[in-house]
Amino acid sequence: MQTLTADEYAALSVRARSYRDARLKTLKKQSEYNPKLGVDALCFQRWQDDALGGEGLVGALITPCALSLVAIPEREMLQYSSDTLLLYLPSGHYRLQYCPLEGVAWYQRVILDNLRGIESMQEAAQLAQQLMERLMRPSE
Incomplete structure (x- = not known):
């Protein structure tokens, strides 16, 4: 597990804004919409997996x-993007769906689909950190 540089996080921030710009109207129509939250990419790290073409x-x-x-x-x-990607993490296998995003092969799987009780982006960031810690820890 290797954390990213400031430049890599800046690039992820741009991708998160692109995601927001492309999907915000749709998100606002969902019953789960929480106006206290924005869109942010957090807790990213490099990961080795054949499904990622090596490192991703x-x-x-x-x-x-x-x-x-x-x-x-x-x-x-x-150029070889498929509809799904089976990702192997220490906690198990996760099937992610392809979500095209401005020239980036972006795969996503919703883990928690109701954030209405979250009061701030800081609280959401803590939740994201807990999620990634659990996903990167082997199942017991």
């Missing part, structure tokens, strides 16, 4: 409606 990025996405696991394969995999 794995982390959490917060939206006003859900907390999701996200995987971004190596750039070379972009």
Whole structure:
């Protein structure tokens, strides 16, 4: 597990804004919509997995409606994108759905689909951190 550089997080922030811009109207229509939350990509790290074409990025996405696991394969995999990706993490296997995002092979799986009780982005970020800690810890 290797954390990202400031530049890599800046690039993820741009991708999160692109996600927000592309989907905000749809998110606002969902009954789970929480106006106290925004869209942010957090807790990303490099991860080795054949499904990612070797090394890719794995982390959490917060939206006003859900907390999701996200995987971004190596750039070379972009031309070979499939509808799903089976990701192997220490806690188990996770099937993620392809969500095209401005030239990035972005795969996502909703883990928690009701964030109405979350009062702030800080609280949501703590939840994302807990999620990633659990996903990156072997199942007992």
